[in-house]
Amino acid sequence: MAYNLLKGKRGIISGALDENSIAWHVAEKAHAEGATFTLTNAPIAMRMGKINDLAKACNAEIIPADATSVEELENLFSKSTEILGGKIDFVLHSIGMSPNIRKGKSYGELNYDWYQKSIDISALSFHKMMHVAEKQDALNEWASIVGLSYIAAQRTYPFYTDMADAKAVLESIARGYGYRLGKAKNVRVNTISQSPTKTTAGSGIDGFQSFYDFADKQSPLGNAPAGACADYCISLFSDLTRMVTMQNLYHDGGYSSTGISEEVIEMFNK
């Protein structure tokens, strides 16, 4: 059900790779809620071609941009304001990748070049997006910027290796720019800390199915699905959350506040 929550708003949505992507769900819901937006992803992800189907369904243009490149982000923001006919009201950062995770490196064996890549792609790109948006004065008053995070920023999950560090940086950047853009233009910046979700990025993590099942059993509401995460993003883009900023907001079915659940205890009693 749609409520016209984003009627007349203009946005930029990154990270829709396929129909499992959290960003894919956000785009579909933003469209249903009356927003117009551009879609963006790394040029290499475009080759898979799926994003074209989403663009068609949402009547959106695609602007390729490697989120680590300030130059490409400059093009993204200037083209977006031009295509959409005005300044931007919401931005979704839904970007994450760790070459170390891809190659199965443990925390003690990280390749440092890849480590820097993980941080650049998954965290600094959030900073770069806001840097460009500010420099171009591309954001409207009361715009809303959301990044996606994971609880490994606060607690240790050994298999999450350098992505844990990247998420900690991402959440810190939300506070740094949340303060700055809040003062400058009443813009709010938040991160959503999402449950494990079956997507390309999620499933790439070693032992994903086990910790997906564990989190599901540990959370009183079960794992939050991608569609529900998209609903939460929409609420943060809407005018109903104008005073929420610089927060890391758990969207995890209660996982982060649960010590242990009966279901998990039962597994040890077997």
Ligand code: NAI
């Ligand atoms: P996904 O694999 O569908 O999305 C990740 C996106 O990042 C892809 O579209 C990919 O093309 C894009 N990307 C990678 N390198 C890029 C670059 N250099 N420039 C621009 N885009 C680039 O997976 P998902 O799960 O939808 O990931 C979205 C966000 O949600 C990520 O930040 C991820 O860490 C976060 N998240 C995911 C969870 C999960 O279990 N799937 C849990 C909590 C957070």
